Amino acid sequence: MNQMPSFDSISTRAAAATPVRIAARVRGLSDTAIAWLFITPTMLLLLAINLFPLIWTIQLSFTNYRANRPNAPVRNVGLEHYQTILTDPDIWARMQATAHFVFWTILLQTVIGFALAYLIDRKFRGHGFWTTLILIPMMLSPAVVGNFWTFLYQPQIGLFNYLVSFVSGVEPASFQMLGDVSLSPWAIIIVDTWMWTPYVMLICLAGLRSIPDYIYEAAEVDRASNWRQFVSITLPMCLPFIMLAVLFRGIENFKMFDLVNLLTAGGPGSTTELASITLKRAAFEAWRTGYSSAFAVIMFVMIFGLANIYVKALNQVKAR
Amino acid sequence: MSANAHSVVEPSAGAKLAASVLVILYACVALIPLLWIGLTSIKSPPDSIAYPPKVVPFVHFTPTAEGFCNLFTTRSRQTPDYIAGLPPSTGGCDEVARSRNMVVVGASNYVPRFVNSLIIAFGSTALSIVLGTAAAYAFSRFRVPLKDDLMFFILSTRMMPPIAVAIPVFLMYRELGLSDTRLGMILLYTSVNVSLAVWLLKGFIDEIPREYEEAAMIDGYTRLQAFWKVVLPQATTGIVATAIFCLIFAWNEYAFAVLLTSGAAQTAPPFIPIIIGEGGQDWPAVAAGTALFLLPILVFTVLLRKHLLRGITFGAVRK
Numbered sequence: 001m002n003q004m005p006s007f008d009s010i011s012t013r014a015a016a017a018t019p020v021r022i023a024a025r026v027r028g029l030s031d032t033a034i035a036w037l038f039i040t041p042t043m044l045l046l047l048a049i050n051l052f053p054l055i056w057t058i059q060l061s062f063t064n065y066r067a068n069r070p071n072a073p074v075r076n077v078g079l080e081h082y083q084t085i086l087t088d089p090d091i092w093a094r095m096q097a098t099a100h101f102v103f104w105t106i107l108l109q110t111v112i113g114f115a116l117a118y119l120i121d122r123k124f125r126g127h128g129f130w131t132t133l134i135l136i137p138m139m140l141s142p143a144v145v146g147n148f149w150t151f152l153y154q155p156q157i158g159l160f161n162y163l164v165s166f167v168s169g170v171e172p173a174s175f176q177m178l179g180d181v182s183l184s185p186w187a188i189i190i191v192d193t194w195m196w197t198p199y200v201m202l203i204c205l206a207g208l209r210s211i212p213d214y215i216y217e218a219a220e221v222d223r224a225s226n227w228r229q230f231v232s233i234t235l236p237m238c239l240p241f242i243m244l245a246v247l248f249r250g251i252e253n254f255k256m257f258d259l260v261n262l263l264t265a266g267g268p269g270s271t272t273e274l275a276s277i278t279l280k281r282a283a284f285e286a287w288r289t290g291y292s293s294a295f296a297v298i299m300f301v302m303i304f305g306l307a308n309i310y311v312k313a314l315n316q317v318k319a320r
Numbered sequence: 321m322s323a324n325a326h327s328v329v330e331p332s333a334g335a336k337l338a339a340s341v342l343v344i345l346y347a348c349v350a351l352i353p354l355l356w357i358g359l360t361s362i363k364s365p366p367d368s369i370a371y372p373p374k375v376v377p378f379v380h381f382t383p384t385a386e387g388f389c390n391l392f393t394t395r396s397r398q399t400p401d402y403i404a405g406l407p408p409s410t411g412g413c414d415e416v417a418r419s420r421n422m423v424v425v426g427a428s429n430y431v432p433r434f435v436n437s438l439i440i441a442f443g444s445t446a447l448s449i450v451l452g453t454a455a456a457y458a459f460s461r462f463r464v465p466l467k468d469d470l471m472f473f474i475l476s477t478r479m480m481p482p483i484a485v486a487i488p489v490f491l492m493y494r495e496l497g498l499s500d501t502r503l504g505m506i507l508l509y510t511s512v513n514v515s516l517a518v519w520l521l522k523g524f525i526d527e528i529p530r531e532y533e534e535a536a537m538i539d540g541y542t543r544l545q546a547f548w549k550v551v552l553p554q555a556t557t558g559i560v561a562t563a564i565f566c567l568i569f570a571w572n573e574y575a576f577a578v579l580l581t582s583g584a585a586q587t588a589p590p591f592i593p594i595i596i597g598e599g600g601q602d603w604p605a606v607a608a609g610t611a612l613f614l615l616p617i618l619v620f621t622v623l624l625r626k627h628l629l630r631g632i633t634f635g636a637v638r639k
Contacts, residue, residue: 031462034543038458042451042474042514049511050477053488060488067491116346122331122339130340132625133347136354139621143574144610147593148357151603157369159356172371194350199632206629206637244633255481258574262593276575279483284579289487296484307479311472314636 054300061294068287081294090270091278091295098274100185101192101260102253106246108193113200114242118234120201121208131205138198146262149191153177153263178264184272188260192253200245207241208234240317247310251303275299357614360607361387368603387604389413390597391430391612395422397598430609433591437613439502440587441570444509448566449559451510452517457547459518460525461533471519475634478515482575490580502585508576513566516634520565523635524558525551561627564620571617588613 029037061081065074085091116134120127137145152160156173165172177187211233219229257276260266266273266281273281279299283292331339359375360368362383367374374380395417403423409415417424455474459467489508490499498504532554533546541549552559578590592609595602621628629637 029542029544031543034547035458035462035464038454039464039470042455042518043470045451045507045511045514046474046477049489049508050480050485053485053492054480056488056491057484067487067494112346116343119339119343122336124336124340124343126340127343130343130347132622134343134350135625135628136618136621137350139568139617140614141572141574141589141617143572143578143589144592144613145353148607148610149353151360151601151606152353152356154369157371157373159352159373162371162373163352194353197350202629203633203637241637244636248633251479255483257481257483258589261574261578276481276483279481280579283483283487284490289491292487296481296487299481299484303479303481304476307476308472310479311475314634317633318636 057293057296057300060290061297063290065290065293066287067283067289077290081291082298084291085295085298094270094273094275094278097185097270097272098254098256101189101256101272101274102250104189105192105196105253106249108189109197109200109249110242110246112193113197113245114204114238116197116201117204117208120205135198135202137195140195142195142259143262145195146191146259149263150178153187155179179268181268181271184264184268188263188272191263192256192259195259196249196252200242200249203241203245204238207238210241211237240313244310244313244317247306247313251306251310254306255299255303354614357607357610360603361611363387363604365597365602365604368607384416385413386416387602387608389416390602390605391595391608392428393417393424394426394428395420396425397421398423428595429591430588430595433586433588434613436502436581436585437571437587437589440505440509440585441567443502443506444513444570445563445566447506447510448513448517449563452514452521452562453552453555453559455514455518456521456525457551460522461530471522474515474518478512483579486576486579489576493580500581500583500585505577505581505585505587508580509570509573512573513569516565516569516631517562519634520562520631521555521558523630523638524555524562528554561624561631564624565631568617568620 062076062078063074064077066072120131149160152158153176155161155176158172158177160177161172161175164170164175175183177183177190215233215237216229219233224232255276256274257280260272260274261277261280264272266277270278275295276299279292279295282288282295359377362377362385363374363381364384364386367381368387370381377383389412393413398421400421403418403421406418406423409418414424458464459471464470493499493501493504496504498507528551532550533541533543536546536550537543572589573587574589577587581587581590588609592606592613595606595609597605624631
């Protein structure tokens with residue numbers, strides 16, 4: 001990232017040379033005053049709606065408070081909730097389900113997204129039009145579209161089952177994508193991949209286009225094979241972009257809620273109960289506010305760590 | 321070896337053809353669910369669940385407005401005798417309902433929920449843009465102490481899991497009387513969107529040469545006038561693109577909406593999944609509601625396509 005040069009321009013030098021009172025009259029508010037005036041409202045809003053609640057969450061996580069019983073006596077339980085969560089085998093099972101979802105969605109989206117970007121970068125006629133069409137799913141509301149996917153996944157009448165049976169010959173009523181313990185984790189992976197592959201594709205496309213032609217021309221002069229060019233030029237030069245997409249999708253899917261809540265709501269049983277759905281069940285169905293606050297804090301810390309890495313990746317890409 | 325210098329990096333015709341076939345194939349498969357939303361919205365309930373699926377309108381099924389009628393109205397079942405005794409139908413949805421032995425008894429909640437979505441999306445977008453433009457200008461032009469840390473803090477608020485944020489916000493809104501109010505949702509969506517707005521707009525404003533403002537200030541403009549009359553007009557494209565991104569986020573948001581609203585301020589995303597008919601989900605009505613809800617986003621996607629990349633990477637990738 002380019003560091004901005006210090007603000008030593010004509011106008012500041014002129015301002016510095018002008019007596020203070022006249023400067024104030026001529027120039028209006030000082031730059032420092034404007035800077036604070038412009039930043040403060042945003043910071044106040046974020047403090048009120050993000051930071052203050054975060055602090056409140058941390059405080060609640062040490063208590064047995066229940067939001068559905070606001071008048072019940074509140075007891076300080078110390079680190080009990082954290083201990084319970086971190087040693088609970090059920091929570092680890094939920095974390096495994098989350099990891100399974102994050103791993104496979106990212107793998108599929110990266111492979112398909114990169115392949116699509118590579119194909120689009122062959123610049124065939126009409127590639128702009130088809131790129132825009134491919135991008136549409138990622139712009140849509142995951143909840144509203146996810147809800148419609150439950151229709152596509154209906155065992156007898158759903159289009160998904162029909163098309164699968166059309167291709168494979170399996171009876172369309174013989175498998176339930178959403179109701180089957182072994183299929184439902186894949187049902188959510190399929191919809192997420194359908195929705196977010198375009199995201200990875202778009203970022204990979206930017207990566208491919210950032211590679212200057214002269215590098216390939218030089219490789220051509222050196223008689224490097226296509227495969228060699230791909231492995232030694234295309235992939236490494238795209239890698240920062242791929243990382244950027246992977247990190248962002250990783251963060252988003254780690255906290256995935258809307259799509260999965262509508263597709264399976266964590267079911268059947270708790271096979272697709274990702275971390276956010278566990279959190280919602282504890283906080284808004286069981287009303288264990290103190291306990292769920294501790295869980296939220298654990299998620300905050302993990303996301304915060306990931307966000308830190310993500311911003312570093314952003315700056316790395318920005319430098320290109 | 322090729323005589324033409326360009327052909328070194330230009331893919332061969334065969335490669336282009338293969339690439340185009342694969343990409344078009346992917347696009348067609350990926351668009352099937354969206355096509356199905358459109359087709360289901362113009363089917364009758366029995367046609368929508370027929371096996372094998374009915375695909376081509378006018379050939380496999382007769383298009384009908386029943387889905388849209390069911391989306392906008394509430395109906396009650398009546399005996400054929402009762403319906404025969406009613407005055408002649410006023411046509412339209414009334415006629416459709418009577419053919420199913422039903423009578424229209426009122427309007428559904430779809431329109432109020434859609435209006436809530438509009439008010440909340442536009443309200444939070446306007447607020448995010450005003451706050452975000454000011455903050456982005458300050459971050460772009462002035463030396464702000466701890467600038468990088470503040471920028472990271474602003475971005476990190478957007479990364480937070482919504483359910484985790486919703487727990488304390490739920491308690492806070494209950495205390496403040498903001499539960500299930502449009503104002504509460506506008507403030508909440510603004511707090512999420514403002515981070516995107518600051519990051520995106522800082523990128524756009526960084527690209528406007530400082531010399532423009534400096535020239536204006538030498539001509540006697542104050543800093544504020546220069547911001548208002550020089551920087552803002554230059555940043556219009558960026559502001560519009562940012563606004564559309566904010567609109568899309570607020571329009572699509574579900575987690576906060578489903579947890580913090582239930583009636584008066586409920587938006588369309590938590591409402592559409594609970595559209596039900598007799599004996600289960602009324603899929604043509606759901607599809608009609610979904611189609612109407614997604615349509616504005618289709619338009620925006622086409623308008624935004626040049627800035628999409630910037631939007632989804634918080635302004636880091638510009639081309």
